[in-house]
Amino acid sequence: MPLILPTGLDSTRNITGVAAQLLGALRGGAVELPTARSAVLVVVDGLGALALRGHAGHARTLAAAMAKKDVAGSVFPTTTAAALTSMLTGVAPGAHGLVGYRVRDPRRDVLANVLSGWESDGIDPLDWQTAPTVFEQAAALGDAAFAVGIAEHAGSGFSRATLRGADFRSAATAAERVELAWELADAHDGALVYCYLPEVDKAGHRHGIDSAQWVSALENVDAALSRRVPDGVGVVVTADHGMVDVPHHRQLVLEAADGWHDGVRHIGGEPRMLHVYAEPDADHAALLARWRRDLDGHADVVSRAEAIDAGLFGPVADAVRARIGDLLVIARGTTALYDAEAEDQRGRGMIGQHGALTAEEWRVPFIRLGVFAH
Template sequence: MPLMLPSSLESTRNIAGVAPQLLAALRGAGTDLAPARSVVLVVIDGLGAIPLRAHAGHARTLASAMAKKDVAGSVFPTTTAAALTSLVTGVAPGTHGMVGYRVLNPERGILVNQLTEWESAGVDPLVWQAAPTLFEQATAAGHPAFVVGFPAYAGTGFTRAILRGAEFRSAQSPADRVELAWELADAHDGAIVYCYLPEVDKAGHRHGIDSAEWVRALEDIDAALSRRIPDGVGVLVTADHGMIDVPKHRQLVLDAAGGWHDGIRHIGGEPRMLHVYTEPDADLSAILDRWRRDLEGMADVISRTEAIDAGLFGPAVTDAALSRMGDLLVAARSNHAVYDGEAEDQRGRSMVGQHGSLTPEEWRVPFIRMGAFAR
């Protein structure tokens, strides 16, 4: 079965191009974004272009501003750690090194959750993610830079890895965050403001993208974004990835009794895109053949070399990124998910909405221009 690649993998519009476009807009030299006196990047975590269009009646502000071609491609894997980092560095995961949700720390031989386990795993965010951020680039060029997010996110390892260089401001509700972002952009000419809205992603994981809770989260965010944008401020609304619902009967659990852990040291990543790390003396070719055979129709199973050759992690792969990738990569097809039945934490099996793989629902995200960016 051929590898399932998104048609937009080679597209010129990708979320990794957002950071340089925002900086260019402040210089009046953008190609996708018009000149602006200050800019706001609104990231609606987990909002795919397809679910947004399917629920357009609940998101009238966004839907009315979104033309047919106002979409962009995410990155691989379509997971928050990888995709948000690409959004704010302007480079693909193969360059910035955030290549999955839980990946190998080769220095310690353990898996690291790149959203939450920086301190407990002894990982230095400034070393692990060394690519300059949008905010570091902005301040170096004399532009004020701000991040507006939840108070709990200030000072975390993930924040220091991808949002360094910006002044962190916090607000609780989507409406308050958007209002604060507008105020900062209006008060500081030349500023870059990042406004993070994770409510849709959280509701999707817990309840699914067709749930009342997901719709309510979308409505709240749409209402927040209906506020008048200050004159001369360009607003780009996008997402890190989309999401797809996984029903219980589409879950496959890999248990030791089934031989799934034979020759395997670690299973990382997440259920829709596993990083599988083999034992040093394992027969990689035999394991690859077995996983492909047994997961046929449910997932694409490829080697790390095949993934790199296909350009999944971007045009270049650093040694650091390479050392964190699994020997095998398992990208779920359709609405399947594959779980490590021997993992200590099994809470992920209760999630409805998931992401990480290459379906259009996960890959395509909005690219909506508002304010001074509106066409």
């Protein structure tokens, strides 16, 4: 089967351009955004554009502000580590190097979790992610830069990889984080403020996007963002990715007894987009053919070279190439694939999943508030 890519993969507004737009708006040089006294980037983790429109009655502030074309494309894979880093550096995963959730560290030939495992997996964020962050770019221009998140993220490896140059502030609830972001933008002319809201993503993973818990999280975020934006401040509300609900009968478990580990050294990535790393002496062509045959109808399986040639990761730096799997397994529909031999099996308990290229995962809102509003 041919690889199914989102419509407008190359032409859609993309989250990698958000940082440049916001910096430009502070100086009157943005293409899409008017000049602002200060700018705020709000990221509602996991909120896909289709899910938001499907629950518009529970998000009246966001839905009312969202015109038909107020969408953007995410990156590949549609996972938090890759997408947030692209948004906060302005470059694609092939350049910043966070090409999945769990990827191979080529120097040690081990899998590393580049979202939450920087310390435990022994990887240096300053070495793995060398692209300048939007906050470092702002500081170089003489602008104040702030990141508002939850306390447990302060000083984490992922924060060191993506929030370098920002003055980190924390608050417990979504409403408190939005309030703090508005206050910082109002008090510091020329400031760039990032506000991270993970509640919708967490509810989706645990309960699914049609659950009462997900709807409640969306309502709380929408209420927080209904707060009046200070005069002269521009706000963009977007997301890193969306998600789909995976029913139990669509979960495929890759058992070693069934031959899934034959010729395979590591299986990384996440259930909607696996990185499969072959043994050094494996027949790569035969491995690719077997995985394609056995997953026909469930997933697209492409080689590293095919993925790079297709531009899925954007331009790929030499140091990043070996982090990408020899095979990429991109789930179709609502399928998820689980490695039965993986030490971490938490993913098998999640209902909401993301990482692949469906419209539900790929398309995210691009909503403008305050001085940026239509």
